[in-house]
Amino acid sequence: MNVKIKVKDLKASFGTQQVLKGITVDVYKNMITGFMGPSGSGKSTIISIINRMIDFEDGFKISGCVSIDGGDITGICNSVELRKRVGTVFAVPIPLPRSIYENIIYGPRLNRINDKDELDNIVRESLKKAFLWDEVKDRLGTSALKLSGGQQQRLCLARTLALKPEIILLDEPCSGLDPISTAKIEEALSELKKDYTIILVSNNTKQIARISDYSAFFYMGEMVEYGPTEALFTNPKIKKTEDYISGKFG
């Protein structure tokens, strides 16, 4: 198994509060890795360090090392290039106020892809991979804001895929969705792991159990347990993990 993302002794603090207390975790290539834990456990902070979106928040102090394919990303200046390799889907679907088509080509256009056929192709492929193509293929020109919440979130996934990233980070992507939309996203993710490395942050333990290959349990800024999902869910080594996945707290 290839390690795609290596997180080593990652610490982060916000003011006097320590959000991450030394996290070390290997994320494997072409797998879905689930990060679970109650809110405030630091799981979202880790992914905003991996995609460097944390740069837009004030007051964070970060130490430790995150590397992708062996290259350290915490020190680099060019976070713009990094975000073309690491796509992100946020908890709330945020379509840009423009058409479905224009939403998807936003990223490719930034990469100076202007050929109409190529863009059409990217739009089709991305929407198909996100299981949205059949629902919108006849109205690509209509506003993305007119889609339902579930469709918008799949659009956001498709928009991320259009970047042709290596890694996809999903920060509680189904928290506001109905079960059917959630199922569609999960189905898409299970297909996508063939080509991408996926980190799925969720506080829905059932979802993590269903689709992730590896899972990590975070609590109060520490990683309590990490391992293959099946082992972790059937035979957790630590009491806290067991309590969390059996729904005793969280």
Place this chain on the structure above:
Amino acid sequence: MRIKPGITDKIARIGFNAQAFFTVGILVTIITIIFLKGFTHINLEFIFASPEDMGRHGGIFPSIMGTILLALVSIVFATPLGLGTAIFLTEYTKESVFTKIIRFGVESLAGIPSIIYGLFGFIFFVIKLKMGWCLLSGVLTMTIMILPTIIRTSEEAIKAVPRNLRIVSYSLGATRWETVTKVVLTSAAPGILTGIMLSIGRVVGETAAVIFTMGSSLRLPTSLMDSGRTMAVHFYILAREGISMEKAYATALILVFSITLINILAYYIMNKVVSRYS
């Protein structure tokens, strides 16, 4: 004594209705008077001919051109400058003493009466820089005068763009510049355009500051260094000096009509932008 909620509601509704009708009523009255007094004197000659005998006869073509040129060039100067300042204040700096000073300065400038700008333009551009009364002196003065409006309206419009849209843009690999131009400005366009429209209105309706800097020549300005007269100035002089009230009203009518036209055009453009980015 407590009044019943139902009655309060009724009184409020009648009150607000009356107020709205009153406001619209004033507007309609003004336009009707201008229309009735000016309409009969408007014909093609009035629009396309030069004035004769100080404006007692002939048309107002040079004033129409003077107005268009002054407004257009001022907007061309002020928009990039004002918009740039607004973008700097909202997207490229963090709140600090420095931005507070700039903002305070802008707000103070917005409150200064236009005659002061006119006086400044006269002393600085006309006298000190020896530019004389000319279109350029007028344009520069008007640019300074409308800058605060453009900065403030643009800043408000840019601030109203949800932070989430910026975050998404960055997450898709956009730089700050790409985010500002492709997401922020397109979403803020209607607000920015409103600021530009207000500014055009101020320039077109300005008299004192224009007379001080652009002068009041009746000739058609053919370069930025020529003096000229806007419709508002023409109207003012015709009425003030008792030259011709008929021509004054006709000029006023053309002025009102052109402002309406500009507004319609701007809303048309705005709708195009909004329908594309929504």
